[in-house]
Amino acid sequence: MLIFDQLNKADRHLRVLSWVIAAGLLVLLIGLWWVQVVRSRSYVEDQRNQSYRTLRVPAPRGKILDRNGVALAENRPSYSIGLYLEDRSWRDAVQKEYKRAEAAARKSTSTERQPKLMEKFLSWFGYEPALTQPRKLTANEKAALGREVRYSVTSNIVWQLGVALRQPLVLTNEAKFRQHYDRRRALPYTILANLNSYQIARFQEQSMRLPGVDMEMQPTRIYPRGTLAAHVVGCLTHFDDSSAEGEIASFDYHLPDYRGYDGIEASLDAELRGRAGAKAVLVNNLGYRQSETILSPIEAGKNVTLTIDAEIQRVAERELRAADAHKPNRGAAVVLDVRTGEIIAMASSPTFDPRDWVPRLSSEVWNTYTNDDVAPMRNRSVYGYYFPGSTFKTVVALAALEAGVIDPEKIYPSKGYYQLGNRAPIGDTAGPGEFNFKRAFKRSSNPYFIEYGLQVGKDAIVAMGERLHFGERTGIPLSQDSRGILPTQDWIRKNLGGWHDGDTINLAIGQGFLAVTPLQMAVATAAVANGGKVLWPQLTISTQAQDALIDPATQRGVRPRIRDQLPVSSQTLKLIQAAMLADTEDSDGTGIRARVADYRVCGKTGTAQVQKKGKLDHYTVWFASYAPYEDPRYAVVVMMDYGLSGGDSCAPAAGNIYRALKYRDEHAPSATKNSVVSR
């Protein structure tokens, strides 16, 4: 063979040369084997790393709808004008300007030099060397010039855009622009976000040919009803993290994405958000996009249909705002379907605007939202500790009647106050007089309920409270779901040294070691109304794919989920129901202002004293009610912090809510059947 012949040559010199060359080629082959075969994988990886960028593409977020399909949160296209740094026209514009600037820079820095020896020699023969020469720019100078040119070209484009849109536009943040160019070149640089229709029209009609400028569309979250049901719907916050389950772990680029911060947006975030997709973008050495492949497809978020009725919600919120109380009103209203536990409305005041959170919450607004005194973010219908006041007398009555302690017809002579031992007497707005059960209930006589509360004992009252599931979470899908306080043995052992009769007296009138939320009170009231069924309150009807047809299961409506059955006779319930009716219908009832024509409302007022540092600070006032008396459908609980009294502040609000409910049931018969009109 050719090579071996040469390696065995007789001529020693040529043999050595052959060996040297053969060895050299062998070294190359071994080197190539090492690089191309042994270590190939790592180079393939390097190559992939430098030429692919992964891009996270958020999924369209699901809508939040009310029970009739009214959108409370949905997505609208939002238009913005962006500068595409990949666009050839922009790059050409920059390149052109750069050449001009570089020539100018070189000219201005051209240097004179001494002729070289050779040139001096040659100049005797008429050779004329060029002694000034434009200086060559260093790499650093070139880079700096490039940055400068890119920025000036871009700010010029932005200025022209401003002229076309007839509004002053200036590119201000050079650092941001540079950072975008360096790190996120494959994405457009946003010049103007959230265009209004005027700007869109202008941009379109000018059909501008500004280099690299184009309009882009991105879905943004909108809340068509504004602040309506803000505490239920919740709000969003910026979120570019990709650590969510099932997603590719790290991305080079993110498109703006959000996650729920509060309300349903937060608690059902996983369903609403869907799953972000991932794209692999093949880029060249300058970072410009060459092609794209989809690594994982987008899974659109699901629509959530709430049990809320937007119209009733609107009325409830209006009533809270308008109520006769300390401003700004701090209060809550809950409307519950007593048969199914559906929450028809859940209002809390003061409220916040979820629109403030998109695209980004400003720090001033954040400061007002976190003001601890007003606390607009707090959903007062489920979160917070409120004395139930006299509304708790319903529970005392349940326990005492069921235990046989109270004889409903027996007259109790009240002195108008109640005094135990040497303690300060407990006042009474009902005044002195003779009270049977019904009168004591509708006049809300403190001495009567203290007397029988003491007789039946704290344990029986607490036991009844436990069956109503006070002191426990209601299980609604909201993070703001507080337990409240019920002085069970457990609770007493953990929080108190012991229990005294004075504590039982407070308990009997809904004060002291007791706290409930309006929703808990609504569940309890519904239990009285519906014959003793303690229901799980429900907030959602369905979650289904955005493009799904109407699910027949949701058409059938929401099934009640029974949590507990009260151990009370229907006799007892009837007595209480009648007393609650009397509270609004009798002329001496405390809840008379909740009365609705042709709609028999049953209710109980409550006015609890809230003390701070041993002094009366304000009243927490209540009206817990249901209607209609004959065929109970709704429980409405209105609570106000800083109210005047339950009868004055809350009862009128409840009355108006019932009017709205009555109107709804009469005018939208299809809605009364719990059907969901899906959009």
Add this chain to the structure above:
Amino acid sequence: MFTIAQPERQSRVEWLQLLGLLGLMGFGVAFIYSATLAHAVNTIPWYREAFVRQSLWYVIGLCAGAAVCVIDYRSICRWALVAYWLTIVALVLVLIPSIGTTHGWGARRWIDLGPFQFQPSEFAKIGFILAFANFLSRPLEELRNGANFLKALGMVALPFLLIMAEPDLGSAIIFLPVSLVMMYVGGVPMAFLRRLLLGVGLLIVLFLVDVLYAPPQWQIKLHDYQKRRLLVYFGRDYANEKMTPAQRQAAQHQQRNDSYNVEQALISVGSGGMLGKGWKRGTQNALGFLPRAVAHNDFIFSVIAEEKGFAGSVIVIALYSVVLFTGIRIAGQARDRLGKLLAVGVVTMLASHVFINIGMNIRLMPVTGVPLPLLSYGGSSVLCSLIAIGILQNVNLYRRSY
């Protein structure tokens, strides 16, 4: 000494070698096409496309090679000194700023002749081989004379230093193995060569130590980029302790830029794997990671290696070994020392190019602008390689049968 093992062949054209050349040219056209594919398409007419021009140079080169074969190499070598001095003049001219052009690379290597530029250093290699073979073919006794040895050294030093002055370290370096091998084969006493080797080795070591480790005021004045290339090759940091943070950052940035070509070449070669990504499918070049200015000339091998993988690399090296070893066979069959020296000189020159260029693609060698014979884009290089092959064939054609 000359065992006549093989029968004299009828045809004295070394067809096997020409076949190897043809294979290399095929590779050259195909991969220059692939390497320049990503360049702005449709902006240049077809006849200015790199692969067309390269083909044209192949034809011109083959003609020149054939022309070289018209006259007996002994007659040619009578003019060897003239050729030598002509190339020396060209090397001087190229240093003159208004004559030599830099192509923006900081080194003055090209003479502009209107439609094309030529690189005198390429032709200097041919002139040198002719003249040096001519010089060394004198009777062996004269080579034992120290004065003649010094003359020989002078013959090497003149073009070497002129090319160093351009500066073109890579082309200059080629003179060392070529002259050394020619002296060795030509019969210069080993004692001289040992001393020479020792001296040159010592100089190189001193030079490297000086450049890499000596404090700045003691260092030889090198062009900045040359020094940086050496630092990159020896894996030394640009930044040192005395620098301010800003300087250090700039130095590190510079280092990334400078090691960029080599790293990208390595990634190209390595990501080719066993069988490669396929012709025209190389991404490193298409996406511009492998700089487009060098992909089709100095780094053409990494394009081949990426697209054809290890298999392609083996084929390229096999083709080169056919050319080189047929060259050695020609040297062995030469019937006089002149022919043998010419053949050896040409083979060594080609082998050095191949080793340095491919070695640079896999970081075995520092980056120097040494083209890969016949594969790299470039008229001067192609022309010289084919003239050199012409000389080999000439030696084969006109060997006298004793």
